[in-house]
Amino acid sequence: MIEILTDSIEVRTRGNTHIVDVTAETGALLEKRGFREGQVLLFVPGSTASLTTVEYEDGLLRDFPEFFDRIAPRGIRYHHEEAWHDGNGHSHVRASLLGPSLTVPFKDGRLLLGTWQQIVLIDFDNRARTRRLVVQITGTRQ
Amino acid sequence: MIEILTDSIEVRTRGNTHIVDVTAETGALLEKRGFREGQVLLFVPGSTASLTTVEYEDGLLRDFPEFFDRIAPRGIRYHHEEAWHDGNGHSHVRASLLGPSLTVPFKDGRLLLGTWQQIVLIDFDNRARTRRLVVQITGTRQ
Amino acid sequence: MIEILTDSIEVRTRGNTHIVDVTAETGALLEKRGFREGQVLLFVPGSTASLTTVEYEDGLLRDFPEFFDRIAPRGIRYHHEEAWHDGNGHSHVRASLLGPSLTVPFKDGRLLLGTWQQIVLIDFDNRARTRRLVVQITGTRQ
Numbered sequence: 001m002i003e004i005l006t007d008s009i010e011v012r013t014r015g016n017t018h019i020v021d022v023t024a025e026t027g028a029l030l031e032k033r034g035f036r037e038g039q040v041l042l043f044v045p046g047s048t049a050s051l052t053t054v055e056y057e058d059g060l061l062r063d064f065p066e067f068f069d070r071i072a073p074r075g076i077r078y079h080h081e082e083a084w085h086d087g088n089g090h091s092h093v094r095a096s097l098l099g100p101s102l103t104v105p106f107k108d109g110r111l112l113l114g115t116w117q118q119i120v121l122i123d124f125d126n127r128a129r130t131r132r133l134v135v136q137i138t139g140t141r142q
Numbered sequence: 143m144i145e146i147l148t149d150s151i152e153v154r155t156r157g158n159t160h161i162v163d164v165t166a167e168t169g170a171l172l173e174k175r176g177f178r179e180g181q182v183l184l185f186v187p188g189s190t191a192s193l194t195t196v197e198y199e200d201g202l203l204r205d206f207p208e209f210f211d212r213i214a215p216r217g218i219r220y221h222h223e224e225a226w227h228d229g230n231g232h233s234h235v236r237a238s239l240l241g242p243s244l245t246v247p248f249k250d251g252r253l254l255l256g257t258w259q260q261i262v263l264i265d266f267d268n269r270a271r272t273r274r275l276v277v278q279i280t281g282t283r284q
Numbered sequence: 285m286i287e288i289l290t291d292s293i294e295v296r297t298r299g300n301t302h303i304v305d306v307t308a309e310t311g312a313l314l315e316k317r318g319f320r321e322g323q324v325l326l327f328v329p330g331s332t333a334s335l336t337t338v339e340y341e342d343g344l345l346r347d348f349p350e351f352f353d354r355i356a357p358r359g360i361r362y363h364h365e366e367a368w369h370d371g372n373g374h375s376h377v378r379a380s381l382l383g384p385s386l387t388v389p390f391k392d393g394r395l396l397l398g399t400w401q402q403i404v405l406i407d408f409d410n411r412a413r414t415r416r417l418v419v420q421i422t423g424t425r426q
Contacts, residue, residue, distance in 0.1 A: 002144050002286050002287070002288060002422075003144070004144060004179055004180050004181075004280075004281060004282060006179060006247060006249045006254075037288055037290060038288050038420075038422075039288075039325055039420060039422070041181055041245055041247055043245070043246065043247050043254060045254055045255055045256035045259060046256035046258075046259055047195060047196060047197040047256060047258055047259045052380050052381075052383050052384075053331060053380065053383070053384050054331060054376065054380045055331040055364075055376055057364070057367070057368075058363070058367065059362065059363035059364035059365070059366060059367050059368065059373070060363070060364045060373075060376050060377075060380075062363040063362045063363050063364050063373055063376070063377055064376075064377055064380055067355075067356055067377045067381070070355075071209075071212075071213055071355055072209055078201065078205045079200070079201035079202070079204045079205050080197075080199070080201035080202045080205055081201070082201060083199070083200065083201050084199075084201065089201070089202075089205055092196065092197055092202050092205070092206075093202075093205055093206055093209045096194050096195065096196045096202075096206055097194075097209070097239075097240065097381075098381065098383075099194050099195075099240075099241070099244070099383070100194075100195045100259070101244060101245050101246065102383070102385060103245055103325055103327075103385050103387060104327065104385065105290060105325055105327050105418050105420040107290045112290075112327060112329055112418050113329055114329035114330035114331060116330075116331055117329060117330055117331045117384070134247050134254050136180075136181060136247040138144075138180075138181070138280065138288075138422065139288060140288060144286050145286070146286060146321055146322050146323075146422075146423060146424060148321060148389060148391045148396075183323055183387055183389055185387075185388065185389050185396060187396055187397055187398035187401060188398040188400075188401055189337060189338055189339040189398060189400055189401045213351075213354075213355055214351055220343065220347045221342070221343035221344070221346040221347050222339075222341070222343035222344045222347050223343070224343060225341070225342065225343050226341075226343065231343070231344075231347055234338065234339055234344050234347070234348075235344075235347055235348055235351045238336050238337065238338045238344075238348055239336075239351070239381075239382065241336050241337075241382075241383070241386070242336075242337050242401070243386060243387050243388065245387055276389050276396050278322075278323060278389040280286075280322075280323070280422065
């Protein structure tokens with residue numbers, strides 16, 4: 001029988017395209033709740049952060065932010081800032097591009113990720129933030 | 143007991159990276175159908191439109207299109223247009239990049255969005271279109 | 285009654301942003317397993333490949349890779365390569381941007397895609413690879 005469970009994970013970020021690995025906490029929720037087969041939907045409420053997967057190693061933790069600095073730089077003109085003056089126009093553009101959700105399948109209680117593939121929250125806002133990710137599990141229990 | 147319901151929303155767009163807020167209609171479908179906990183999958187059939195979330199305010203409604211004008215401009219050479227002559231090579235590239243689907247969790251009958259986070263359809267085609275979004279709800283009812 | 289089934293598709297790629305159409309195999313799995321209404325989650329384990337939809341025609345099969353060559357070129361400096369020397373920093377950046385998962389709804393046993401919209405795996409790695417896609421179906425059977 002398939003069940004749906006809605007939980008959350010709190011993440012503290014430094015903002016400024018800080019990349020945080022949430023793989024272990026996501027896997028721990030699966031195990032704690034006894035799910036065997038199905039999918040985890042991760043979703044970040046808010047419009048300046050995103051979810052994706054990445055090989056979580058020091059080089060890419062610099063490369064991916066530098067990529068965003070090139071394609072959606074801070075410091076150019078954003079109409080958002082003319083009204084709101086919060087200096088985070090680039091944060092919104094980056095987050096809408098990368099998207100707020102990620103769905104990862106699991107089987108036998110294990111996330112079906114590659115060995116060098118981690119689930120990450122990327123906080124594009126221009127200041128430190130505490131984020132509460134929605135983690136919704138759909139699947140069968142043991 | 144979990145149920146799946148497949149519905150749709152019709153959206154008229156002006157094309158040319160027009161961003162349309164579909165949050166209210168999505169939430170209204172949830173309420174009308176009496177769903178309490180689960181997820182809404184939005185999917186746009188076609189290869190020149192996408193779904194994401196954005197803070198739906200006037201500045202960003204200009205910034206996000208201008209961003210796409212910079213990274214995937216119209217007016218440069220697209221091989222697609224050599225065969226099809228429909229002038230929308232950039233539309234395809236933008237839509238494939240941003241993606242055709244979005245999944246949003248809900249609980250207690252409410253979408254778990256941030257306060258300034260709206261679900262949007264972005265129509266990248268180079269002319270006005272009428273789009274029929276698939277809205278598929280998976281979840282429990284009251 | 286809703287069921288979840290986890291299967292997979294093996295795909296051989298040439299790497300280097302090779303785009304492979306997996307629509308027919310995905311549809312065949314639905315039919316073989318007798319599913320009627322629900323959604324297919326496709327997920328690629330690994331951090332150098334992605335899933336999206338595209339109009340699968342010769343022009344766009346050149347345009348989309350050329351787009352990535354412009355926004356995340358090989359040959360510029362990637363910190364990833366300073367440690368790993370595998371020459372695929374750009375592959376990781378592109379894959380994390382486009383994302384590892386795609387969810388497509390189906391009804392009456394048919395994927396709800398547009399006529400000119402195909403499900404594709406894009407392999408950004410810098411060499412030929414054999415990929416095993418996770419295909420997880422959630423839905424009702426006939």
